[in-house]
Amino acid sequence: MINEAQVCHTNLAYKICVSGAAETKHCGEKAFALGEEIGREITRHNGVCVTGATTGFPYWAAKGAKLEGGFVLGFSPASTEKEHIDRFNLPTDNHDMIVYTGFHYSGRNLILTRSCDAVIIGCGRMGTMNEFTIAFEDSKPIGILEGDWETDEVLRVMIEKSHRAEEMKDKIVFSSDPKELLDKLCAIIDEDKKATHESHTLNR
Secondary structure, rough: OOOOOHHHHHOOOOEEEEEEEOOHHHHHHOOHHHHHHHHHHHHHOOOEEOOOOOOOHHHHHHHHHEEEEEOOOEEEOOOOHHHHOOOOOOOOOOOOOOOOOOOOOHHHHHHHHOOEEEOOOOOOOOHHHHHHHHHHHOOOOOOOOOOOOOOOHHHHHHHHOOOHHHHHHHOOEOOOOOHHHHHHHHHHHHHHHHHHHHHHHHHO
């Protein structure tokens, strides 16, 4: 029998990380609208939009989440708000809360990715690939947004050539439609949480 504390835990909002390029000139004309819609859909799916507290694609997702009335959590590479603004030249608007990790970009990426229930990959570059590989190695649910960029194509090749392609096939979904991507991704999160809580109940 599931107790009251467990019920509360399963009702926690999903923490969904949005990973993507901070500089998006190469992403195509639709990138802004798609990023914003990703943020809106995270909110519509009872999720918290989690970003690297940065510019570009994640920032647009944060903006979309806020426009939809959602909550946005950021993880900064900086150690203080002053450093976040002055040294890294990163924004603070469209976020409800920013955690200043002090671990620069590589350390921030690890904390950001591991703090979430799932990761969405948009148009990105090396930092986005870093966050993808962390999520992949941690067996996180991953949603890959297809668009007028090469990121999704590169990731398909990486996944196919990896030694864990078969193991991860049910954890990774692709779509060019933000709503469909969130529908698929949240279904995977649901299954993961259900399995976790069933196992916990049986072991009590």
